[in-house]
Amino acid sequence: MPDDTGGRQHRRFPTTNKNQEDRILMKKMMKVEGMHCAGCSGRLKRLLEALPAVESAAADHAAGTAEVTLKSDLSADALKATVEKAGFTLVSVESAG
Numbered sequence: 001m002p003d004d005t006g007g008r009q010h011r012r013f014p015t016t017n018k019n020q021e022d023r024i025l026m027k028k029m030m031k032v033e034g035m036h037c038a039g040c041s042g043r044l045k046r047l048l049e050a051l052p053a054v055e056s057a058a059a060d061h062a063a064g065t066a067e068v069t070l071k072s073d074l075s076a077d078a079l080k081a082t083v084e085k086a087g088f089t090l091v092s093v094e095s096a097g
Helices: 018-022 038-049 076-085
Strands: 026-033 054-060 065-070 089-096
Touching (some): 026 076, 038 054, 038 065, 038 076, 076 089
Antiparallel strands (some): 026 065, 026 089
């Protein structure tokens, strides 16, 4: 096969997906009652991160809070159902920065 590169070698450079660059992530902060230990916050974090709309999650049992970074919209009802599935009570949900 003929070489059509004119003797030059082509390098592959990493590319970024334009959709990844343009996507705007939303954050929601929740006040959660009933978490008493690191195991509690870990369980809630895992359940939140299992939701398709969630990019990442964090939970703090000492502060009684959880925060999710969303890649698409997620209703307060869906968050409440997930918190309750983990065995806790959702007190409030607010948009964060």
